[in-house]
Amino acid sequence: xATKKTKRAPGKTAAQSDAYDSALKEFGxxxxxxxKGDYATAREAFLAIAAGSPEERELxxxxxxxxxxxxxxxAPAAGEPSTADDWYYLGVMNSNRRNHDExxxxxxxxxxxxxxxxxxxxxxxxxxxxxxxxQLAVADxxxxxxxxxxxxxxxxxxxxxxxIRDDAGFIDLIEPTPAEG
Numbered sequence: 396x397a398t399k400k401t402k403r404a405p406g407k408t409a410a411q412s413d414a415y416d417s418a419l420k421e422f423g424x425x426x427x428x429x430x431k432g433d434y435a436t437a438r439e440a441f442l443a444i445a446a447g448s449p450e451e452r453e454l455x456x457x458x459x460x461x462x463x464x465x466x467x468x469x470a471p472a473a474g475e476p477s478t479a480d481d482w483y484y485l486g487v488m489n490s491n492r493r494n495h496d497e498x499x500x501x502x503x504x505x506x507x508x509x510x511x512x513x514x515x516x517x518x519x520x521x522x523x524x525x526x527x528x529x530q531l532a533v534a535d536x537x538x539x540x541x542x543x544x545x546x547x548x549x550x551x552x553x554x555x556x557x558x559i560r561d562d563a564g565f566i567d568l569i570e571p572t573p574a575e576g
Contacts, residue, residue: 418448422458429465438465476501479508483515490522490555498522513542521555532556533564540568547571 425440441462445455476482486501502519509515520535539546550556551569559565
């Protein structure tokens with residue numbers, strides 16, 4: 396018995412069944428990637444399945460839906476900033492609300508994008524200071540001063556540094572000896 400060789404046979408041909416079985420295997424692999432949290436690779440695999448299986452409408456739709464799930468997992472959470480400056484402003488806002496842990500987290504995210512920014516380092520030093528963490532405040536402030544020496548004088552007059560004003564590291568930083576600076 397001969398098999399029909401037309402492209403759109405009413406029933407599935409052997410090649411169509413093989414293609415479907417292959418797509419199902421790929422779907423299984425993509426699903427495992429999704430479960431492992433490898434959203435970027437899973438997304439690409441699901442998109443390939445959706446594009447490569449147009450004759451299998453249900454499978455293509457399901458793969459497309461899973462690709463969308465992966466995209467949502469890859470996207471920043473709603474309301475989460477994406478730029479360093481946005482993280483900085485959110486950090487300053489939290490600092491002003493005395494939510495220092497959140498301020499430090501936000502400023503840390505800004506610093507991930509621009510690790511040497513004197514402005515971001517100064518703001519995080521301020522938040523560390525208000526937490527009473529002199530060691531981390533001085534470390535960030537020292538890096539900020541290296542990037543912009545004028546920050547030293549800003550720190551002298553900033554009330555956010557009151558909690559660590561008597562710390563030896565802070566004093567050495569804002570009142571350098573002539574040999575230092």
